[in-house]
Amino acid sequence: MIPCSSLFPPFVRGAALAITVLWVAVVDLGARDGSKDWIALENCRLIVNPANDGDSFHASADSKEYIFRLYLVDAPETDEMTPGRLVEQAKYFAITVPQAIEVGQAAKEFTREKLSAPFTVFTRMSDAMGRSKMERFYAFVQTKEGDLGEQLVRNGLARNYGFKAAPPALQNSRLEIEKLQQFEDEARQEKIGGWGINAGRLNTRAQKATVFSVFAAEKKARPHATPAPSPGIFSATPKPRVTIAPGDRGEPSKSHPKEKTPLGRIDINTATEKELKMIPGIGPVMAARIIAARPFRSADDLKKVNGIGDKKYAKIRPYFQ
DSSP, X not given: OEXXXXXXXXXXXXXXXXXXXXXXXXHHHHHHXXXXXXXXXXXEEEEOOTTOOSSEEEEEETTEEEEEEEXXXXXXXXXXXXXXXXXXXXHXXXXXXXXXXXXXXXXXXXXXXXXXXXXXXXXXXXXXXXXXXXXXXXXXXXXXXXXXXXHHHHTTSSEXXXXXXOOTTOSSSHHHHXXXXXXXXXXXXXXXXXXXXXXXXXXXXXXXXXXXXXXXXXXXXXXXXSOOSSTTEEEOOOOOOOOOOXXXXXXXXXXXXXXXXXXXXXXXXTOOHHHHHTSTTOOHHHHHHHHHTOOOSSGGGGGGSTTOOXXXXXXXXXXXX
């Protein structure tokens, strides 16, 4: 792992500047396409921003600003900008929409507190889309207590739901999803966070001592003769032998055949462009139209998107929740 302060080289003149520009270009390309390896950013700092919420926030890596979105978990919205998604979240917690917003605001404050000290980000620079003009990247975020997503779920402030990826040192996401489900069940049983808002326990925290995941891995060695285009990249080790559960889906990549896209697994209001393009019949243009038409009350509203007729609708509708 490398510290955020060493992610980019200092500004220099002449030939060194050309190398720096080339390096940044390569990193930016990786940000758009998604790296196959994890990049670990240490000593990151939270940037106060009105758009921050429980599972998505601005952070600084040295002098560069990023927006990160947590893998595998989903905290309720903090406003009514995406009503369809908010209704779904309220239904999940069996609460009202105004209460769901309260839970989202509590999750936002929880994340702000947990990220008040320097933290570590593990990311593949996979595009998480979002309403901001800045690129947003999926990530696992580790505080001094462990994985942030696990802490949110264990305290009833997020659900075990979201874009899947195997954390560093694991071969697939199944084990982490099972752990998150256990945390969610415990929070529900204890009636804390969103599960306890009707009992006045929104801000009650888990009393039972809990061990949250701490990710670590070895850095890849890189040659000294030439500048490395992807600093801080490492291979996750050790890699336990884990059988991939049916339907378990990691990050989409160009090598994944569209025919294997799981039916009924994609959220119409949160799917990324990459997820949408995995569906047979949806290309980059149609994916952009779907994203621009959000929010939807449900996937049944796909027919309202320009270019989606009865035939195409019948073909793509089974892939959405």
